[in-house]
Amino acid sequence: METSDEILVAMAANGDGEAFRSLLQRHYTTIFRVGFRVLGNREDAEDLAQDICAALPKKLASFKGNARFTTWLHQIVINGARDVIRRKQAVRRKASGWGETEVLRRDEASTTKAELDWLSNAMTTMPQDLRETVALVLGEDMTHREAAVVLDLSEGTISWRMSEVKKILREIAKKEEML
Numbered sequence: 001m002e003t004s005d006e007i008l009v010a011m012a013a014n015g016d017g018e019a020f021r022s023l024l025q026r027h028y029t030t031i032f033r034v035g036f037r038v039l040g041n042r043e044d045a046e047d048l049a050q051d052i053c054a055a056l057p058k059k060l061a062s063f064k065g066n067a068r069f070t071t072w073l074h075q076i077v078i079n080g081a082r083d084v085i086r087r088k089q090a091v092r093r094k095a096s097g098w099g100e101t102e103v104l105r106r107d108e109a110s111t112t113k114a115e116l117d118w119l120s121n122a123m124t125t126m127p128q129d130l131r132e133t134v135a136l137v138l139g140e141d142m143t144h145r146e147a148a149v150v151l152d153l154s155e156g157t158i159s160w161r162m163s164e165v166k167k168i169l170r171e172i173a174k175k176e177e178m179l
Contacts, residue, residue: 003019008026009063020056024056031048031049034081035048040123081132126168144159
């Protein structure tokens with residue numbers, strides 16, 4: 001019988017290294033996957049996953065059990081991805097002249113990598129809030145209600161966002177057909 005996440009969290013929060021290792025083995029892929037879907041960049045997602053793994057031992061003490069561990073973990077990943085995006089935006093604002101052009105060139109190169117499929121490419125053009133929603137609803141197969149809990153929004157807002165995503169995807173597909 002597999003030990004529940006909540007029991008592993010309690011054990012890891014009390015210094016049990018094996019319990020922490022089990023949590024990481026169980027959830028590392030999810031941490032990376034959500035980070036990748038929100039950030040749209042493998043390197044950023046890998047860095048984010050490593051940062052979260054390094055900070056997680058201290059953060060476990062703040063897990064109160066009011067929600068499932070996976071819901072709490074998704075919130076940690078989404079917040080971490082938001083921080084990465086804010087830092088990148090700050091760097092872009094500081095860039096000027098040729099530096100700004102170089103930053104834009106690098107961004108374009110990272111979003112057009114061969115391993116990204118059509119949906120990943122389309123997601124990089126969407127606003128951050130829509131990417132977060134898609135990452136949870138489609139990528140993590142969450143219900144609108146579950147995604148609403150993670151993002152601290154109403155279920156109706158999640159449904160509206162998914163409707164917007166569908167509109168954007170249709171527009172992108174239509175434009176590609178014209179080419």
